[in-house]
Amino acid sequence: MTVSFESVPTPVPARGSGLLRLWREFAESPVALAALAGVALLFALALAAPWIAPQNPYDLAQLSILDNKLPPGAQSIDGLTYWLGTDDQGRDLVSAILYGLRLSLLVAATATAIALAIGAVVGTIAAYFGGIVDAVIMRIVDIQLSFPAILIALILLAILGKGVDKVVIALISVQWAYYARTIRGSALVERRREYIEAARVLALSPARIMFRHLLPNAFPPLIVVATVQVAHAISLEATLSFLGVGVPITEPSLGLLIANGYGYMLSGLYWIAFYPGLALLAAILAINLVGDRLADIMNPRLKR
């Protein structure tokens, strides 16, 4: 019998096997899986808000001031059931929470994405060039991080005024420094790797080496930081809106809804602040749980 060796195909490993492995490890924790499902659900609800909400809380024509402060389960004049009650403007709280969640997540996600991009670029530049460039950038980061985030955001909003875009700007300016510092740390390690030296020997441009070679390799720790920072951004936005310097009163986010209902808490009208608070808590908790799990599986020291 003759055996042919030529017909043996070369095995080519499946692409994306790294992501698959990551997913398997992630799914080993039921809590994290549930949290991820929660995050997905919240995002789906926020995205679908205009189609699933019983009324548009931003459209004053749809609100009936006569329906204000109705308890959960009450009916409106035209037969609409307010499952979670209404607030002092007569807004259906289910709709207000859906829209509020939409706004909160939008603000947090936008701010995180932009802050991540700025921080990653600035941190990579600092790590790549080192020396005086690094010193100047990192001292700015240090100064930034030595002030409480809420203080910087408050001052900025006091200068810029109210508005969704202003809140995003404020969140970006308090968050980019975290990313810059994190990526600088991991980029400094990668910077010393031989493939960077090899890329320099090949005369690749500094921009190409930084953003094509250094940044992708230094990026993974940022994923964890970003997840946690989304939760921080949501709570910071809620805090700012609660304090009345965040989003405008006509487009309430979760924080503003809580602030609106806060005054009625002691009069027994608990639902106006309670349910938006619950939604906020669920969002922050779910995102944090996902972030924690990501941090666990990406930390090689915790590997069994």
Added chain:
Amino acid sequence: MAPLLEIDGLKVQFSLRDGLVRAVDGVSLAVDAGEVLGLVGESGSGKSVTGFAILGLVDPPGRIAAGAIRFRGEELVGRSEAELRGMRGRDIAMVFQDPMMTLNPVLRIDTQVVEAITAHERVSARAARARARDALVAVGIASPDERLSAYPHQLSGGMRQRVAIAIALLHRPALVIADEPTTALDVTIQSQIVAQMQALCAESGTALIWITHDLALISGFADRVAVMYAGRIVEQGPVGDVLGAPLHPYTRGLIGSLLGGGAPGAPLAQIPGLPPSPINLPPGCAFAPRCPRADGTCATAPDDTAHPGGRTVRCWHPHAALETVA
């Protein structure tokens, strides 16, 4: 004819908190077009730093303190980064020791080969990919299309080093600096890679500086050899002469400590002591404390002395050329 590369009195120093490290302390050597020079020495003798200095890649806290590096008759020391970049990869290329580390783990092979091409030439994406494929074929990689779309971790060590060599030879450089390119590989793969590289360089007339600590490897294919010790070249000459009848006691010690030289069961020959710390080297011959021939004169540093047959040696008490290795 002027040599392709001429290094004259090169000094590279690193100022660290503990003191001044003279990593390269007055190295002079020359490489002709198409020639293979073996640069031999122990770890920390300054051979790799010499390689990086040629490419202008000495990073702070290091700096080229003195000396000249002339490539095709033109001075490289003091050139701007932009000018040096125009030369790197195109005229002078480099192959590194560990192929695991020199390919970027997150980029596919084709991306990495193509960007090395486009760093110096404006070519279409399709033409660049075709050249990348040809380059892999040239270094003996089977099924190049599959390899091109693979990531570095999907290739074996030998395969990765072939890719690294393919990248180094893309622009048919006049000089390739190979920094221990086979040290991390199996012996069988090692000889394949060496043979391949030798053939490719001979074909394109590329000169080669082969940095290694493996004397046996060098004896096989280098034209000339330079032996470094503590940042200086202690002996230089045609490979057969230097390895067959070393003049410098250090070269003699190195050859003596090769495995397989003595009778079975006999203790291995060693050079006593350790290489000196490169920080604040004492004046005089750096090898003197370990040298069996050292005496009072060795307290002052010997100069390069020319010997017949195109050899130089840096020693007050060189062996006679006719003495064979004990």
